[in-house]
Amino acid sequence: MAQFNEMYQGTEVRAPYGRLQDWVAAMPQELRSLKQAEAEALFRRIGITFAVYGEGGDPDRLIPFDMFPRVFAAAEWARLEKGIKQRARALNAFLVDVYGRGEIIRAGRIPGRLVYQNEAYEKAVVGFVPPKGVYSHIVGIDIVRTGPDQFYVLEDNCRTPSGVSYMLESREIMMRMFPVLFRENRIEPVDGYSEKLRRTLASVAPKKCKGEPTVVILTPGHFNSAYYEHSLLADLMGVELVEGQDLFVDGEYCYMRTTEGPRRVDVIYRRIDDAYLDPLCFRPDSMLGIPGLMDVYRSGGVTICSAPGAGVADDKAIYTYVPDMVRFYLGEEPILQNVPTWQCGKTEDLAYVLEKLPELVVKEVHGSGGYGMLVGPKSSREEVERFRAKIVEDPGNYIAQPTLALSTVPTFVEEGVAPRHVDLRPYCLVGDRIELVPGGLTRVALKEGSLVVNSSQGGGVKDTWVLAE
Amino acid sequence: MRLTVDHMTRYLYDRPVRSVVQSHRLTPSAFAGQKVVDWEVTVSGGLRGATHRDGAGDQVQGWTIAGPVTSVEVRVRGTVETTDLAGVLRGHRETVAPEVYLRDTTPTRADVALETLARSVEAPDVLALAHALSAAVSDAIAYRPGVTHAHTTAAEALALAEGVCQDHAHALIAVARVRNIPARYVSGYLFADADGNAHEAAHAWAELFVPTLGWVGFDPANRSCPDERYIRLGSGFDAQDAAPIRGIARGGAKEEMDVTVAVLAAQQ
Numbered sequence: 001m002a003q004f005n006e007m008y009q010g011t012e013v014r015a016p017y018g019r020l021q022d023w024v025a026a027m028p029q030e031l032r033s034l035k036q037a038e039a040e041a042l043f044r045r046i047g048i049t050f051a052v053y054g055e056g057g058d059p060d061r062l063i064p065f066d067m068f069p070r071v072f073a074a075a076e077w078a079r080l081e082k083g084i085k086q087r088a089r090a091l092n093a094f095l096v097d098v099y100g101r102g103e104i105i106r107a108g109r110i111p112g113r114l115v116y117q118n119e120a121y122e123k124a125v126v127g128f129v130p131p132k133g134v135y136s137h138i139v140g141i142d143i144v145r146t147g148p149d150q151f152y153v154l155e156d157n158c159r160t161p162s163g164v165s166y167m168l169e170s171r172e173i174m175m176r177m178f179p180v181l182f183r184e185n186r187i188e189p190v191d192g193y194s195e196k197l198r199r200t201l202a203s204v205a206p207k208k209c210k211g212e213p214t215v216v217i218l219t220p221g222h223f224n225s226a227y228y229e230h231s232l233l234a235d236l237m238g239v240e241l242v243e244g245q246d247l248f249v250d251g252e253y254c255y256m257r258t259t260e261g262p263r264r265v266d267v268i269y270r271r272i273d274d275a276y277l278d279p280l281c282f283r284p285d286s287m288l289g290i291p292g293l294m295d296v297y298r299s300g301g302v303t304i305c306s307a308p309g310a311g312v313a314d315d316k317a318i319y320t321y322v323p324d325m326v327r328f329y330l331g332e333e334p335i336l337q338n339v340p341t342w343q344c345g346k347t348e349d350l351a352y353v354l355e356k357l358p359e360l361v362v363k364e365v366h367g368s369g370g371y372g373m374l375v376g377p378k379s380s381r382e383e384v385e386r387f388r389a390k391i392v393e394d395p396g397n398y399i400a401q402p403t404l405a406l407s408t409v410p411t412f413v414e415e416g417v418a419p420r421h422v423d424l425r426p427y428c429l430v431g432d433r434i435e436l437v438p439g440g441l442t443r444v445a446l447k448e449g450s451l452v453v454n455s456s457q458g459g460g461v462k463d464t465w466v467l468a469e
Numbered sequence: 470m471r472l473t474v475d476h477m478t479r480y481l482y483d484r485p486v487r488s489v490v491q492s493h494r495l496t497p498s499a500f501a502g503q504k505v506v507d508w509e510v511t512v513s514g515g516l517r518g519a520t521h522r523d524g525a526g527d528q529v530q531g532w533t534i535a536g537p538v539t540s541v542e543v544r545v546r547g548t549v550e551t552t553d554l555a556g557v558l559r560g561h562r563e564t565v566a567p568e569v570y571l572r573d574t575t576p577t578r579a580d581v582a583l584e585t586l587a588r589s590v591e592a593p594d595v596l597a598l599a600h601a602l603s604a605a606v607s608d609a610i611a612y613r614p615g616v617t618h619a620h621t622t623a624a625e626a627l628a629l630a631e632g633v634c635q636d637h638a639h640a641l642i643a644v645a646r647v648r649n650i651p652a653r654y655v656s657g658y659l660f661a662d663a664d665g666n667a668h669e670a671a672h673a674w675a676e677l678f679v680p681t682l683g684w685v686g687f688d689p690a691n692r693s694c695p696d697e698r699y700i701r702l703g704s705g706f707d708a709q710d711a712a713p714i715r716g717i718a719r720g721g722a723k724e725e726m727d728v729t730v731a732v733l734a735a736q737q
Contacts, residue, residue: 099524100564101564102566105566112566112568113568116566116568116569116571116572117568117569117571117572119572121569123524123525123565123569123706124523124524125524126523126524126525126564126565126569127522127523127524127564127565128521128524248488248490248719249490249518249531249533250516250518250533250535251516251517251518251519251533252518252519252531279717280490280491280492280715280716280717281492281715284709284715284717291490291716291717291719292490292491292492292518292531292533294492295492295518295519295520295521295529295530295531296518296519296531298519298521298523298529299519299520299521299531300519301519
């Protein structure tokens, strides 16, 4: 399978990587090892040792950092940015619609079953339009590349996509270790992210909020694998990091306990799942949430980001329909393409999938993190047959996609520099406007030939550069 | 029929709790079958919180009670003018798509026995099927208080062949969903007349969605459809989701609950 190398076209170096050729050529092995050790020490010192959300695994494991940056030219990014923002708008329009009149279902464009019987569809918020009509305030869209102009969306993350701290820290560490690179290349900064995030959250404060909104980040606690990220974002935004027990409902509002007494909270950027938000509305055994929060939310006393129920838009079965959402709500053609997807729950799709199984990637509809998936071409006959039995048993639980020839970026490996497969997760912010910092999280499959970039499966991260015009 | 309700729920804690938060579905539904004459909910030491009408049409009211307290009294008093609509929930404003109620929950999940029960009846249309399913549940589960508890599932109640209105409602919801009929749990009150049958004044039944009529109530515990003796409060996937009072106390004390309900026909 021909693989697109983002730096080399044969022996030619593609323009955005022009200056990196000399940089890597001028770096002797000893210096490289030294720098790599320095990078690891820096990551350890700041304590950034979490797994990307939903990936499980040892939360204290260090995700490998690769110093070779991934680079986008200004024009490449401009197109990506348009596509990402378009998708984020469509996903939010979909959420407002399915909790409202459900026009897209009435129009027969998406089967009602996939939406209304979806576990992530929250009956408790039907009929409620959150401030500014935004359900998903931080949309993480996982994108892969297969050619100079070929980008595909792998999945959307509309709940609480994590990993943005890696984008910020990777940049910080690269600037500290290789200041010359940042003088030689005109690289768009990403450090505006936290201010943009704060502004986005403040922009969706409820109507009842007068004056400057009080924003907090709600974390499940320090045992959570992304706790570092929660505390970093709170620090950078200058807002409080709270746990459920720090907040309480009194009358029509939600308050935070502080040393100076209770302080009203207007916007909660929650990093806990819907099910745990409020034991009076969702799971009654939840110790992480705030009793009565949903009644306050529904009556406009506080904003919850992402809005409860946002998860119905990023389900893998709904994913197939996102291009239709773009056409239906925005009247535009989708700029970013979906990976062609077969729904094993459909009889004709299932027949095709079972026939072509050794060539396909098969995923669980509700799964994440690279677990419970089959990469046909990389699997033994036995593994394929075992997976076939699972699909036949419960076809509706699986989707299949062709094995994409993911692009590669040069990566430091044992033997020197070698191409490794990458993906990209940009973080699109949606409030009273839509913003995207130029960059994102590039994950790299460090194993030779591997297409699985998840950190739980041997993936690492890279700094992602967008060059200024 | 003019019904008066006096419903008192008393929560007792074995030591003072710091605070109590509650979410109520204690307001009679607004539909053609009932008209509120007067209605009042009071909570001892309570601060009235936010209120909203949810997508299912229920009035939801939050309350907070600042501690330390060792008891909380929730008292509901009011009068409702009811009309017999043969169970049809006419004129009820709601926006949740009926299909949402095809999803099962732990207490309403069908096991093999519930599936078998669901498929044991045949009927020419959805309404007739709904009646047949309700009758099948009445036959399969005898009314008997004390054998089941708050967390008994429909499958367990069917295995016991005994239960109370909550179990009947869960079982009917389970079998209806097996037959692809959206179904939900309804909580409310029932006027206990003097006919000698067993009644529960704080009552529960099920509603099934019939395309030609909309939501229709069925009360397998009493082998009937809700009529002018019923007052409807709210709905949900199951008993917990439709509970008239959901609450939680901070402070880790042991809680005891004492409920008295009187539903009477008002003197003309």
